Amino acid sequence: MKTAEPKKERMDLDDATYLAAYKDGDTAALGELVEKYRRPLFGFIIKFSEGREDADEIFQEVWVRAIKNMNRYRQKNLLSWLFRIAHNLMIDRIRRNRKTVSFDTPAFADGASVSDRLATERLSPDAETDGRELGLRIAAAADNLPVEQREVFWLRMQAGLSFKEIAKVQTCSVNTALARMQYALSKLRNELSADYQDLREAGV
Amino acid sequence: MKTVKIERWLLLEQSGELPDRKRQRLRRELESSAEVRRLRDELDRLYGAMPQPDEKPGPLTLQRIHARLGRESRPLLFFRQWKPALALAAGLAVIAGLLIFHEKPGTASAVVFATAEADPGEVWDDPLAGDLEELETLILAISESPLDIMEL
Numbered sequence: 123m124k125t126a127e128p129k130k131e132r133m134d135l136d137d138a139t140y141l142a143a144y145k146d147g148d149t150a151a152l153g154e155l156v157e158k159y160r161r162p163l164f165g166f167i168i169k170f171s172e173g174r175e176d177a178d179e180i181f182q183e184v185w186v187r188a189i190k191n192m193n194r195y196r197q198k199n200l201l202s203w204l205f206r207i208a209h210n211l212m213i214d215r216i217r218r219n220r221k222t223v224s225f226d227t228p229a230f231a232d233g234a235s236v237s238d239r240l241a242t243e244r245l246s247p248d249a250e251t252d253g254r255e256l257g258l259r260i261a262a263a264a265d266n267l268p269v270e271q272r273e274v275f276w277l278r279m280q281a282g283l284s285f286k287e288i289a290k291v292q293t294c295s296v297n298t299a300l301a302r303m304q305y306a307l308s309k310l311r312n313e314l315s316a317d318y319q320d321l322r323e324a325g326v
Numbered sequence: 327m328k329t330v331k332i333e334r335w336l337l338l339e340q341s342g343e344l345p346d347r348k349r350q351r352l353r354r355e356l357e358s359s360a361e362v363r364r365l366r367d368e369l370d371r372l373y374g375a376m377p378q379p380d381e382k383p384g385p386l387t388l389q390r391i392h393a394r395l396g397r398e399s400r401p402l403l404f405f406r407q408w409k410p411a412l413a414l415a416a417g418l419a420v421i422a423g424l425l426i427f428h429e430k431p432g433t434a435s436a437v438v439f440a441t442a443e444a445d446p447g448e449v450w451d452d453p454l455a456g457d458l459e460e461l462e463t464l465i466l467a468i469s470e471s472p473l474d475i476m477e478l
Contacts, residue, residue, distance in 0.1 A: 160383065162379060164379065164381055165378075177381075178383050182387060257377040261376070278341065280378070280379055300337060307333070307372075
């Protein structure tokens with residue numbers, strides 16, 4: 123049976139070595155780690171932040187907290203740990219600035235939510251013509267999911283975390299993480315019925 | 327088997343978390359049901375269709391992380407290094423304060439302070455009142471006597 127392997131990079135000896143090297147004063151080691159996990163981590167953060175500047179700030183904060191607490195680092199997967207820090211940071215920000223950070227409540231003068239605006243921005247004419255439009259439509263539709271479901275969806279589909287790791291990030295059971303994923307898939311199916319037809323018939 | 331359960335198993339199978347026993351059962355389901363195969367293909371294709379994240383943090387992000395780590399670790403180190411000395415200094419300051427400000431009652435400074443603070447209408451016992459009265463009587467007695475200053 124064909125299995126879609128997770129797209130994540132597993133915590134390996136390199137990560138522990140880099141962390142130890144940084145602790146010993148080798149600043150370049152941190153650069154290697156930041157570069158290694160930059161794409162999935164920043165890609166995740168930017169989905170749940172208020173824009174590039176905000177995402178930059180959270181990204182920096184994640185690494186600062188990770189390094190400051192590296193003595194408590196026990197997990198096998200560094201990326202999963204970084205996601206957990208990012209998740210906690212974003213939850214804190216949402217609680218603190220609920221009115222401005224909520225993605226699903228109207229945030230703009232025309233009544234659109236942050237999610238709507240992000241979705242619209244991603245469906246620009248240029249993007250439509252570059253051959254990635256189906257993926258972008260799925261991504262845009264996923265932006266309209268409730269936060270928990272959206273988070274599971276991104277952590278699984280883009281960061282490639284296992285459900286066990288996602289459950290750790292969200293501090294919930296594996297079954298809850300799975301159920302959130304299933305709700306997300308169900309909503310996407312309804313919202314993108316035509317695209318799902320394409321997925322079934324033509325493949326990608 | 328219910329579709330919800332099958333989908334759950336497919337998701338776990340996709341992430342490599344489905345136990346062997348369940349994987350064998352799932353394989354049988356896949357062989358026997360076109361609907362399960364359709365669901366599996368749909369998930370695989372959805373997974374494949376997802377765009378990879380290509381956003382990058384700002385070019386100065388790493389320098390800022392280094393700067394923040396340097397900035398935030400320094401005060402901590404400073405405090406830890408000087409903690410015993412700071413504790414000793416605080417202890418000495420408390421002892422010195424006790425020695426300086428702990429004076430016996432009835433001294434001049436206390437009287438002056440109490441006089442300044444006293445309510446004019448309030449009746450209170452002045453420990454020097456008797457002496458002052460005696461001094462006043464003496465002065466009056468001297469002033470009433472026909473003593474010529476030149477004789478002195």
